[in-house]
Amino acid sequence: MVDLVQNTIDGLMIGSSYGLLALGFTLIFGVMRRLNLSYGPSVMIGGYLGTVVYLQFGAGPLTVAAAVVVGAAVAGIYVERLCFAPMKAGAAIASMVSSFAIWMQLEQAAILVLPRHTYAFPPLATGAPIELGPFAIRVDHLVMLGSALGLAAAVQLVLYRTRFGLALRAIIGNPVAAHLVGVDVRMVMPLAFAGASAIGGVAGFLVLAVDQQITPMFGMWATLKGLIAMMIGGLGSVPGAVLGGLLLGVIEAQSQWYFGPQIRDLVAYFVLFAFLAIRPRGLVGSMSEASTQKA
């Protein structure tokens, strides 16, 4: 019982950053109606920029975090300009395939610049775990959870309380109608893309700081986690993305404890499969589903 609760605590902490990854993913999907496979690799580029800033200049965590976020956002805009802006409306497959090509390109670029496989990443917070009766909570996990939930709340505020958020939700609801009410869709889309990649950057920084290392494979890892959490939570939903991430984190922590690390990923894929088969709209109903059905 103690193990079960401890695993759940650990899972929720890690899952909060999965939730952030899914949040960035779902915003891009909602606004563009297209899957951006280069999402994780954009985050990875940010991570590499962070590690360079750390290793070369001995920067502190906040500076490294800023570098990761800026790097991810710039890489995100690069992907948008290359894979999404030039593609005609409806050419979703072309965008997805080209975002796959850019994934490979970004991964190779990272390997060329930093040829050693693994690089150090600064820790988030050090210090003894907090003891709560039989349970222990890592300080860096706590920082991760706090940052992730805070950022998710901020994203929700921007979406529902600002003019930019209104524009985003209008595009998500119906792109043609968004044009018709005067939303400058061509201006908003790259901004949304950069913002979503920056959210991924925050998630990437938190995960890397907990792992204290980065490899070129981090891009694929981030895309996979974000994608699975997004599908579990429900495409296009902010609370869904966070919930999906938390659930994925808990499932992984439990299966790792009881079955070992090899089985852990298998269980995650099985849960994704189960959701796709039984409840394809995910935990929380989708923002975009109703409108895509009507269109």
Next chain:
Amino acid sequence: MFEVSDIVAAYGKIEALKGVSLKVESGRITCLLGPNGAGKTTLMMTIAGILQPRRGSIRLEGAELAGLSPARIVSRGVALVPENRLVFPEMSVRENLLAGAYQRRDRAGIDSDIERMYARFPRLKERRDQMAGTLSGGEQQMLAVARALMSRPRLLLMDEPSLGLAPLIVAEIFDIIAELNRDGTTIFLVEQNAHMALKVAHQFFLMEQGRITFSGTPGQLAEDEVIQRAYLGTRRAVG
């Protein structure tokens, strides 16, 4: 005055508009009738800037609109109530109205305009916090009209406002159109329901296969003939 001259628009190689010219008098209701596939919706989308014309000009009070982005066209005073309404389904009625005022920055004016919309469309007021996707077809049509009015347009374009609505609701929508026009809104309307359209319109155009084939005032042509040409096209009418 609103004037479209010699507009050509195409989807790939297929020309949907083959040189359309027409004039809409300020303060009037002008109606565009024609069979399916004549290019009526294409013309509306081109005026709104969703489609870019290959050539030709679109002028509102002398100012050129062709080539501008949809957002600029809205800020110049043209709003389109699109075919199938296209409300934002996951936004509340109130948020849909706010979105309609997206180009405006006058917070107080927007709030008072929302109140004016609630006064004109009491059912929208009742459902102000309800998601627009849960409204009935007629209510969604009213919301789409109110949303377009929130940009304070000088010219209101409406594409098939009666589409898919019950006869009683259609009558209500046309009452609203006449009322808006009495309050001074210039309206350019595409309609399948020729009978209703001819009752409110001051002027009408017939469009067939991407061209304007007739223009006049209701009563100038027998309604039977208008309806026949609007639904079936000229060639069937002759044969």
